[in-house]
Amino acid sequence: MAKQMLEVMKSVHGKPKPEADELGFGTYFTDHMFVMDYTEDQGWYCPRIIPYQPITIDPAAKVFHYGQTVFEGLKAYHGSDGEIRLFRPEENLARLNRSNDRLSIPPVDEAQMLAYLKELISVDKEWIPREVGTSLYIRPFIIATETKIGVIPSYAYKFIIILSPVGAYYEEGMDPVGILVEDEYSRASRGGTGEAKTGGNYAASFKAQERATASNKSQVLWLDGIEKKFIEEVGSMNVFFKINGEVHTPMLNGSILPGITRKSVLELLHDWQIPVHERRISIDEIIGAHRSGTLEEVFGTGTAAVISPVGVLQWEEKEYVINNRETGTLASRLYETVTGIQTGELPDPYGWTQTIATKEVVL
Missing domain, CATH: 3.20.10.10 (D-amino Acid Aminotransferase, subunit A, domain 2)
Incomplete structure (x- = not known):
């Protein structure tokens, strides 16, 4: 599938950003989100970055009734050298497709999705916290949206990525x-x-x-x-x-x-x-x-x-x-x-990290 043009619609009014000591885990969300849709006849289509917002889904959508959904979790880090890094994101996208296969969800193009993810992070780069122990948590997920209550896989899906600045997952931090x-x-x-x-x-x-x-x-x-x-x-x-x-x-x-x-x-x-x-x-x-x-x-x-x-x-x-x-x-x-x-505080001899260009996205 040829790469589709990514539409970017920026938020007019940005949300206030929390202080590092207020972050917790998964409580705050950035100004934008990525959305892409799927139908059997069109495949994955209409990739877009839009202001963070609620989504409207029919009550009959299969995700509500049969739990046909998958998700991933990865992070972006702000290094002291000013670079923004992802840690092994290709592994997350490969695992997403393995989860897709198990849940009878159509696969995504991993290379395209990584490119779209990097654009989303570039748009919301100011949300990446810089303090030690903090990061930007990335949550891609797919939900079945077909509006038909029948126990078969959906023919329609929505792929969404949301971002959340986070601190330590456990209150204990590195304490046991x-x-x-x-x-x-x-x-x-x-x-x-x-x-x-x-x-x-x-x-x-x-x-x-x-x-x-x-x-x-x-x-x-x-x-x-x-x-x-x-x-x-x-x-x-x-x-x-x-x-x-x-x-x-x-x-x-x-x-x-x-x-x-x-x-x-x-x-x-x-x-x-x-x-x-x-x-x-x-x-x-x-x-x-x-x-x-x-x-x-x-x-x-x-x-x-x-x-x-x-x-x-x-x-x-x-x-x-x-x-x-x-x-x-x-x-x-x-x-x-x-x-x-x-x-980036230590060398990466394994090639695990990928940097993200911090350019402004041209609309």
């Missing part, structure tokens, strides 16, 4: 968080939608998250949906365990989201010649390692938090304190390396 190991509810099982980034996966996790919150824990650690024995992932992160000097993480098995930060961490560990194993890991093994004193660190990886150390695991009503609730040296090194590359 508490995690509840979930033994009642299931997140996903092989053959389901666990490896797709779709809304229903997250809505189904809310009940377990409520239990975690009631136990003063930040997140849920999910076990497999069949035996309730093998570790899968944390609600918003992949998970890693450092045991006796070696790193272990659950292998991708069809029910675990293939995280881009996870992939980056694995590549760094291999490069640093730290032994790392992708395999099945039981919760009993982790508890055994804790009891033997060989469980040295636990941390999560994800776009929102980057690296999040875990200070406490709660399993079967008992708490297991990890590394005296202190951030481990490996988690710190990974965080400093990944964020350093993302912001």
Whole structure:
């Protein structure tokens, strides 16, 4: 498909920008958004950047009834050198298309969408915060808009990208968080939608998250949906365990989201010649390692938090304190390396970042 002309309609009145210490996560949104539509006869058409605004959708749209929707999450960073960088955006768009395939949504042209995304960020570049630990969170998503209540895939869709200046995902920042190991509810099982980034996966996790919150824990650690024995992932992160000097993480098995930060961490560990194993890991093994004193660190990886150390695991009503609730040296090194590359403070020998031209878009 030939690249279509991008229409840009700028907002006349910009919104006030929040202070860095007010940001939180996902609370404020920039002045503009990207929208593109799809029908079976036209394909993806009419790409446009417009002022941020509500969207009008028919009550019969299939997204409301059958949850046919996918989304992604990535970030833009303002470096001290003045450059704006994206971190591995091509990986996010490739994963978006894998989610599209699982949800029977037509694929998007990844190269075109990346170009459109860069234009949107260029238009709203003044919204990218500059303070340490802040960034511009990018949320692309696709919803089914066909107005027909029939249990078949939609023939019409809307692709939207919104932007949000953010601070730390967890209030704890890089301080270790508490995690509840979930033994009642299931997140996903092989053959389901666990490896797709779709809304229903997250809505189904809310009940377990409520239990975690009631136990003063930040997140849920999910076990497999069949035996309730093998570790899968944390609600918003992949998970890693450092045991006796070696790193272990659950292998991708069809029910675990293939995280881009996870992939980056694995590549760094291999490069640093730290032994790392992708395999099945039981919760009993982790508890055994804790009891033997060989469980040295636990941390999560994800776009929102980057690296999040875990200070406490709660399993079967008992708490297991990890590394005296202190951030481990490996988690710190990974965080400093990944964020350093993302912001340009460190060299990028892997070619993970892409810069964005900060030119004004000509209307």
